[in-house]
Amino acid sequence: MATTPDELGRRVLAALNKGRARAIRRAQERAGALAGLVLDLAHSDVLAGRPARGRAGRIARKLGGVSERHVKRILDGFSSVSDSSCFNPNNFPHEDAK
Numbered sequence: 001m002a003t004t005p006d007e008l009g010r011r012v013l014a015a016l017n018k019g020r021a022r023a024i025r026r027a028q029e030r031a032g033a034l035a036g037l038v039l040d041l042a043h044s045d046v047l048a049g050r051p052a053r054g055r056a057g058r059i060a061r062k063l064g065g066v067s068e069r070h071v072k073r074i075l076d077g078f079s080s081v082s083d084s085s086c087f088n089p090n091n092f093p094h095e096d097a098k
Helices: 005-047 055-063 068-077
Strands: none
Touching (some): 005 055, 005 068, 055 068
């Protein structure tokens, strides 16, 4: 049973598309996990009373292996959130409130 060049081409393209889709899905999962971690560290930074200036650098140093610029891009994606109640330290339960 010999395959025609057209069939072979379709199978190769299907395999490449499957691998590409898998790689995209993995990259999105990693990016989502990193964004969540950056957001958690940003919340901690706000709660600690640190200024907004230099926040990306502090977070990048805590993460290690992630550039400050990349962290800044992630934080900029949440910039509309940064002015909202999400980043207001008064909206978080305090340790002494237990």
